[in-house]
Amino acid sequence: MISIYYKALKKIIHEADIKVFSDLPIDEVLWIDLNNPSLKEKKAVESFIGSNLTSRQKAEEIESSSRYSETENMVIANSNFLIQGEDSFTYEPVSFILKDSILISMRNADLKVFDESSRKFQINYKAFPTGYHIMVALLETRIDLDADMVESIAREISQISKRLSLNTDIDEEIILTINQLQENTMLMRENIIDKQRVLSGIMKSERFPSDITPKLTIMIKDVGSLINHTDFSFERLEYLQNTFLGLINIEQNKIIKIFTVASVVFMPPTLIASMYGMNFKIMPELSWVGGYPFAVGLMITSSILTLYMFRRRKWL
Template identity: 50%
Template sequence: MINLFYFNQSVLEKRKLSLADTKVPEGPVWIDLIEFTEQEKSMVETTFSIKLQTPQEQEEIESSSRFMELEDHLIINANFLHSSLSSYQPVSFYISKNYLITMHAKGLSSFDEFYKRSPAISAGKLDPLDIVVRLFELRIDLDADYTEDLTKAINLMSKKLTYKKQIKEDYLIGISELKEKAILLRENIIDKQRVLSALYKSSFVNKQYLHKINIFLEDIASLLDHTSFIFSRLDYLQNTYLGLINTQQNKIIKIFTIVTVIFLPPTLVASLYGMNFKFMPELDWKYGYPFAILLMILFSSTVLLYFKKRGWL
């Protein structure tokens, strides 16, 4: 699918290219390829006499592949997170003085939000680079929202462990999943920091955008600090969970130990009187059996009193 954006009476208007079209109409300021076919990609390449990025080139991690400044255009490859924080989507930006081309295999929240706002955007102040800056602004705002959502999830987990002291096996899995999401979020934010830093230094960028890009970089630095704090909290939660498990296991072992020690004296008494010696006066004694029972109770009670006095119970 190809979305086209035109200047129409001082506003940005969105149109969809129909399947019957064999060529991109003239005049669009932004060509957005989403869930596109190879035929649609070839159509755009033919119309503008350019070579667009392949999926492999979009996913390259080298700095030279993420940002390329050529004579008359820029090529930017960036990763945009999905709202589930489970994966990210590579997005390519082809920026020239007259038009912008973007490529992404699936829909993205930041692009959808821009589509909604496009009718209210004044086209008189808009150029291809302005669209890129606005998209990154929306993306950073969404990253901030994702960071806040992640913090709320951690707070909820922390309350269950710290106050309710609930210990369930799926909590450890939940903490690991939160860590994975935090890693993806941090990687995604660092990727934008690299791209925007390169964009800030580019001679292709007008001075009017430098101040806004610098603000974006400051926001990104704040988000990175917050993600570091998130990792610290997750490590603390994991240690708390493992500590609670160890405490619970120690209590169980303590119970078994106390029970074993309590029954050791009665076992000793029973063993003594279970020996088959010929001369054992208590065997023929009338009160021998009650005496043995009383001896067992006395020894067990003494052990219990001793444990209680030492604070082990």
């Protein structure tokens, strides 16, 4: 699918047909958005701008040099955009190409940031006179959405922390939830650092208009704050994980302690029973009238004395 945004009649026109390229002056086009484009659409855009588009393989590279680069007549930036699922995040690589002040964006999935930026762009088109401004606006919206995701993770961590405070039963589900949140936090941090690298490349560039610089400065500060927030969230998750594992160990020790006490309490009666169960011919207790009650009483007394000793030493 293709979306073409161009200036006409003092407003921004949105078209979704490559046929418009035949009658459209190149200096009026601001943004061409390619969402899972067909080969025909890619060829039409390449013919219109006079350059080849970045392949998806290059967009998925993670080397520092591939995040942002400039050629003689183009600016190329690749960035991963997070898609929030029910329990986890996934990456969608997005490529940005700037040529002759036209922004070409390439992706293979629907992303909320593009829909929101498109609405802002058409409502206040004067704030986006070039493709450079649109690209920065897309990154700004992406950073805002990343901040919302970071806050969402922080809320989930707070809920888990409350469960700890309420002394609820600890089960495997909580540990798995913490592990998943740790994975999401790491992915979020990688994603934010990815944006930081792209913004650093833009700040060093001499091609971007000077009126964008103040906004870029604020965006880099926001990114730095988000990185610090994700670091704090990860440390908090590690604390909760260690706390829950410690509580699990305490519960296990309590169970082992119960079995240990039970086995020790029954050891003296077992010894006495085994002694009186011996088949000796001469055993004085056999001729006693109270021999059996004596043996049973001795076993009960030994158990009570053992429990008393445990209580006195505060082992129970």
